[in-house]
Amino acid sequence: ETAVSLSNVRKTYQVGQPVHALDGISLEIPRGSYTAIMGPSGSGKSTLMNLVGCLDTPTEGEVVVDGRDVSGLSDRERTSLRGTEVGFVFQTFNLMPRLNALENVALPQLFQGVSRDDRRDRARELLERVGLGDRVDHMPNELSGGQRQRVALARALVNDPAIVLADEPSGNLDTDTEGEILDLFAEFHDAGTTMVVVTHERHVAERAERIVHLLDGRIERIEELGSVGPDD
Numbered sequence: 001e002t003a004v005s006l007s008n009v010r011k012t013y014q015v016g017q018p019v020h021a022l023d024g025i026s027l028e029i030p031r032g033s034y035t036a037i038m039g040p041s042g043s044g045k046s047t048l049m050n051l052v053g054c055l056d057t058p059t060e061g062e063v064v065v066d067g068r069d070v071s072g073l074s075d076r077e078r079t080s081l082r083g084t085e086v087g088f089v090f091q092t093f094n095l096m097p098r099l100n101a102l103e104n105v106a107l108p109q110l111f112q113g114v115s116r117d118d119r120r121d122r123a124r125e126l127l128e129r130v131g132l133g134d135r136v137d138h139m140p141n142e143l144s145g146g147q148r149q150r151v152a153l154a155r156a157l158v159n160d161p162a163i164v165l166a167d168e169p170s171g172n173l174d175t176d177t178e179g180e181i182l183d184l185f186a187e188f189h190d191a192g193t194t195m196v197v198v199t200h201e202r203h204v205a206e207r208a209e210r211i212v213h214l215l216d217g218r219i220e221r222i223e224e225l226g227s228v229g230p231d232d
């Protein structure tokens with residue numbers, strides 16, 4: 001079963017000369033898989049993530065998310081899909097500075113018609129799952145980089161999305177904190193979540209089952225790492 005399928009996808013930006021940010025990409029991301037995307041700056045990683053995450057639409061080709069062709073959906077239709085199907089973890093965390101950890105995590109459920117008490121219960125549960133049960137009242141500026149990243153991860157997971165997309169998830173983190181975040185990714189992957197992680201770091205990519213290498217808007221090669229089960 002396929003979580004995301006891209007067929008002959010092109011994304012062209014017209015700024016004077018046309019730039020083919022993605023130049024004919026076909027890729028299947030199986031449900032429950034763990035994929036890393038690598039490539040030099042400008043190779044199309046962010047553009048690919050934006051398409052998979054329904055933030056943007058392709059110039060040509062087809063993007064199918066959870067069996068649904070999303071290439072032609074309106075902004076509004078894609079917004080509602082994003083809340084439920086796809087969870088995002090950005091490099092810069094994108095936390096609301098005036099909301100505490102619990103409120104930040106509860107926020108995406110606002111658009112899903114969940115009651116206030118249920119939102120808070122669910123947010124607390126997710127924060128406990130990422131090891132921040134004792135930090136729910138803290139504001140983002142009262143948290144360390146790794147803790148903020150964990151809040152962002154809890155927020156990405158609060159609506160129980162089928163797919164989690166992470167862009168440079170450990171970009172600004174020290175080695176120990178990065179290890180904790182990657183262990184959490186592995187846990188969510190083991191629980192059945194489809195993980196897609198963009199990274200420049202080889203050792204981060206190696207936690208995935210396969211690495212998709214992008215170059216100049218194309219897939220240069222796909223490296224299968226072979227999945228190592230928890231009992232191996």
Ligand code: ADP
Nearest residue numbers: 039040041042045046091167168171198200201
């Ligand atoms: P994005 O992935 O958002 O398009 P970039 O790929 O330009 O952004 O860079 C993301 C971060 O990784 C930046 O902090 C940048 O300085 C750093 N970076 C960019 N290219 C490389 C590289 N080849 N090796 C290591 N770090 C890089």
Ligand code: ADP
Nearest residue numbers: 013015019021040041042043044045046047048
């Ligand atoms: P990466 O994430 O690998 O660094 P991007 O997907 O951000 O690469 O960019 C791929 C190419 O598309 C780059 O040449 C970049 O300059 C171009 N590009 C990205 N976004 C835009 C945009 N909004 N307008 C014009 N060109 C863009």
